[in-house]
Amino acid sequence: MNATADFLAILLTSLVPILAAAVGGMFAERARASNIALDGCMLVAALAAIVAGAKSGNPWIGVLVAVAAGAAYSAILAFAAFFLRCDLIIAGIAANLLATGVTLLVVQNVLDSPGTYSPTGVDLVPRVPLGPLADIPVLGRALDRQSALLYVTVVLAVVAAIVLNRTRFGVHVKAVGESDEAALAVGIKPILVRTVTILISGACAGVGGAYLSTSSVASFNSQLTGGLGFIAFAAVIFGRATPWGTVLASLLFAAATSLSIRLQGTDLGIQQLVHALPYVATVVALSVQAIGLTRRDRYDVSETTYVPAIIPKG
Amino acid sequence: GGGSSSGDEGSADGTKTINISAPLSGQLGDKSFMDSANEGLQSAAKDFGVKVKVIEAGADDAPAWERNLTEASASGKNDLIVTGGTVMASTLKKVAAQFPEQKYLIFDSPSVGDNVTGISYAQNEGAFLVGALAALVTKNPDQFPRAKGTGKIGLVGGMDIPVIRDFAVGYEQGAKAIDPSIEVDVRFVGDFESAQGAFDLATAMYNDGSDVVYQVAGAAGLGVLKAGEESGRYAIGTDSDQNGLQPDSTVASALKAVGTTVHLAIEQFVDGKLEMGTTINGGIDNDGVGIAFNDELVPADIQKQVDDLRQQVIDGDITVKSAL
């Protein structure tokens, strides 16, 4: 019973950064503006959160700044893709590399705290005690004293679902995602919509970043995402960029993380391998889905609308 | 990069300044191993008027370690080159061989050449002590209100690497020395950076019953200490005195007196007494490693029991196993 609860508890803590980033990534993906730089946005946001939190003394200001920073950083991606006219994916990869460099620079030269930045006496984002509710069998124990950001993230997911399916913006995102011409013909500006979705994805990733650096431990290091952003991106794709699909995918990957922690407890002697579980899970999930799809249209002749991202020029 | 130089041109007695370069195999800021080494260097710089330049490198950039080492050696401007970390040993071995004239000091590793002085720490012995303490904590819930008396303790390592295993071995032995029935739960974050990961990991371990968790996870370790606070249990710090970080839940820190030993070694060097090709062994006996209790939390009699074990190790009644 408790074991399950504890498993869930860890699952939920691992869920926050993945889901937060994935929810935003979903919009971008749906508008055909894949934001593979979620990881970079998270990283930058994480740093912003802890710095702002430390300076202002209020973790929530930290979170807000993180959201802003995430959006701002994703703006670089939008700029690269729509102004510099880079391939979005490549730009995303670059943005991730850039994030590592920039954060390192800032930590070492601006904050003068080499390697890891862990200022003391920073208040963290509060945790939410359930009080009496904590006695509800499994859920109570699992949800008790979870970070407030967990609830923020859940709200994000719900709002995202509504926005995508019920609002004009949602319709426009879908339209742009499917046909620029169709959108243009009715005066919807694809670039604008895409930019907005990318900003949204950055902002959401910001929440994830803030969680990583200011929810449990006030500490930042340019490695701290450990690829969570990419897992989030995978969640978007595995979830077919649909709200509930994305949520389920995120849950799956969070479960994998939680499981890897649990398995370490049962001494298999292969801790280091168990650690790879979330990544393995991601690959497996993607493959299973892709194989399923290929099965479905296995009589299809090869993709005719294919253009590679790069070709060497004469 | 933090090129942090200090000390003034020409020391008190007007002789030429001694230049020390310290290319490290990682980055400062872990509030632990690297930082305490840095303290040692900086204090030495102050005390003996030597000129110290610390050069950091990515913890995952072996070629850069070698470059930095060789650059420092090749420049010929350095009277002594200080470096550290077991990971650095093999690199230093190669480099030192190429510059027989150059003098080296490597901490946390035995000497790797005639022109190298090593300082090795019996981290397993330090771990032994905190292991014993951890066992005592979970055995005496009455004296440690946050403990549940589960007879289970844990250790969070950064990565599953030999040095960390060495800690684990000592830790377990220490615990069993108090009570063979103690269970020890060992898990790894997977890196030395992600504090959040360490936090989740430790939280899980507390949920699974560990009363005390000992962190050997570098910067990530802060997450473990925090988890101890959050989960209302106890945690143990490492390498330098981390009791202050979470005073209500950190019962002790296993000390690795990197700072003091480095400081000492440099002093010897300045006085020309530092013998090359030898290894200074920092163990329990010469306070190379030790334990810093959090007196607020650990009653005298408990401290006493640990100190007895300490004495037995010094007297050789107990030999602490090692994974190296």
Added chain:
Amino acid sequence: MTDRPVPAAPAQDPPVLRLEGIVKRFGTMTAVDTVDLEIRAGEIHALLGENGAGKSTLMNCLFGLVQPDEGTILLDGLPVDVTSPRRALELGIGMVHQHFKLVPSLTVAQNVFLGSEPHTGPFVQTRTAEETVARLADEYGLDVRPDEKVRSLSVGAQQRVEILRALAKDVRILVLDEPTAVLTPAETERFFDVVRGFAARGLAVVLISHHLKEVRQVADRVTVLRLGKRVAHEAIGDVTNADLAALITGETRPVSSEVQRGTPGATVLEVEGLTLRNGRGVEVVHDVSLRVAAGEIVGVLGIAGNGQTELVEAVTGLRKPTAGRITVKGVDTTGASPGTVRAAGVGHIPEDRIGRGMAGYWSVDHNITAGYLDTDEVGGRLLSDSKASSLSARLMKEFDVRASSGRQLARRLSGGNAQKMVLARELSRQPDVVVCAEPTRGLDIAATDFVRRELVARRDAGGAVLLVSSEIEEVTQVADRVLIISAGRIVAEYADHRPSEAEVGRAMLEGKS
């Protein structure tokens, strides 16, 4: 050609719309060159011209999709500048595009109101939208279900959605860009009734088309563009088809030259009881058998989407049959790879010119020589640029491929030149069998003529040609035998004579002869 004056049209109210001296340039080329145009309420005005004559561009200027470089647009005599499609719709100008601009996964209603959804706050009022669509639909006799997803609609239905979109903004001027190109004859008939309905209600309709017959059916007046210039501006009554054709092409030439029938020899391509599935695994070709002899053109005629595409893919090795047998010169090529099929002597002029027929980001040279990689005409062990470029230069000349140079990127070629490039690669190696699908789709009269001549030439040189097309006129004029394909079955064959367009038209629609 001189621009003859418009006969003073009697009892006509002043034009709702005037275009004066419109100029639109794309880089160096002038797509639309000082064109005047006036449209009156209640008239159906046909706009004719070759591909690339500038018809769409002119209308795009009117609809605000592109901004004219010069000239003015007057609405009710007042100059307006149409900055965006939105603005155009506000001004009462609607346009149904040559290529539909619909979003497949959205519903009809969502598409109709895309960009101007009825809303409360940020939320879309779905019910209001669907009710409005339903009302308009039966008001104008356009039947569609508002809540259906566009993906699942027939082309005709999609077009009705496009029209509804315009009507939903109650426009006064409606531009229809090649609306009938995608319609079956029957659909076309229904469509024209609707259009006449519009005119009757006082809408001004601009109809772009390549089909003189249609124009004659519905239009009141006609304007002809050539190379971006206006070359005629007439009441439809005052010109003959021949005149129009001449105006369009700029030369006086019969719309199509009569082609001699061939003299068939031994059978080279043989298809026996072929059964095929489409991408989704649905069986779309059932037990089709056909044979093509040397020196014969066999036309497979059918409305698009009756299994022709899959048939061609199967014959050329791109799609694996689920049953049946294909032999080329007695060699069994059933389920063989495209490479093997080529080696067996089959040339393929694909339906999807851009996606399959050429590599847009390759130079014309590369595109042409790609067909010769298995020969030593492009070099020995290692490729030789000089050999390759001289080869392609020769073929470009031979097949009249107009490009700035052999190094021009293929994607910059005009549709016709692109097709000629494909021909150059496929026909120059004199394959015994040529399989071509919709070889003249979207080409102008001149290019069309060229392509057909080449096919006939191949036939006369003893090649076997399988011509799959949905253009009745094309098949009936070029083919020696005509097979009608409907719902994945051969439903009729005309071997002894060239059938009349009426005959085959009926067969195509009714699915039997």
Added chain:
Amino acid sequence: MTNQLTGSENEAGTPRAGSWMTATARRVVPLGLRQSLIAIVLGLAICFVVILLVASDPLAAFDSFIVGTFRSTYSFGSMIAIATVLVLTALAAAVSFRSGAFNIGTEGQLVLGGLVAAVTAQHLGVTGLVGQAVALVAAAVAGALWITIPAILRVRYRTNEILTTLMFNYIAADLALYLVNSYFRDETSGAVETPPLDQSMWLERILPPSAANVGVVLVIVIVTAMWVLFDRTRTGRRMEASGMQPAFAEYLGIRSHRYLFCSLLGSGALAGLAGGVAILGITHAYVSGFSPQYGFLGITVALIGRLRPVGILLAAFLYSTLMTGATAMQSTTDVPFALVFVLQGVLILLITSQRTGGKA
């Protein structure tokens, strides 16, 4: 009818149902020389601005960053050593990019390749040139094997290879650590490293004490071979077709899937080989962290080199000059090595930009 809908959309690649995870339509980024040059200049300019901002002694920093490499034969040698590895990882990236798939997993393939190189020869008991050959081949094979699964998934099932290869990086790291710990560890060392290689296994050093080694010859041979393959052979031409437009390739009778698959394996093999060269030539033992992101740096270099072998050769030298420069700068001034990563990001953005590149 779908034609009507997707119609002129082809280039934008309107997603068909489920095309979200299939790596299909992308916009083409023609890589021109002009672009590379503009990018490098702008990139350096940005670095200088950063240095100006953070350095206490900018001039010294510039100095060591740009010319630091050419100060001593040592640092020059180090530069050569790094370049040797970068060329290989860059070629790995280029091969996959040109064949129309993104192998972002070069880092993982390199790590495993390195590990295998460090252990096979030892365990087979061969030494000397034979040993080197065995080790390098084994490394290449390892790299190829490590990309096999993503390759199959991509080729047969259109699984997004960017994600799979990327995830395989993380998995590779854990796997390598596990293998070394449990099987190949140097018992005498407290670090995660294999026993040092027999001296005879070392790639001959050409500028001692620096790490520059004869691997550079091997690399030049490979570059030449690649150039011939890409520009002068039918295989290369077919490969390009398959990468650029599978449908077109298929139609021409080219087995595009086969070519893509082989290219990916080749890409993996090159990355693995790079690992081998790094081990035999630089660290002489598998040391965890022997690769300062050679894999990702390779991507940058490949792009600067416009995905063409010779370009890559030049780009690699340029880039490793900056890397050693950065090391020098870090040790002489207070500007951290991180600057290289910033430069890397900026360069990629500028180079793949169609705006700086102008018309295709």
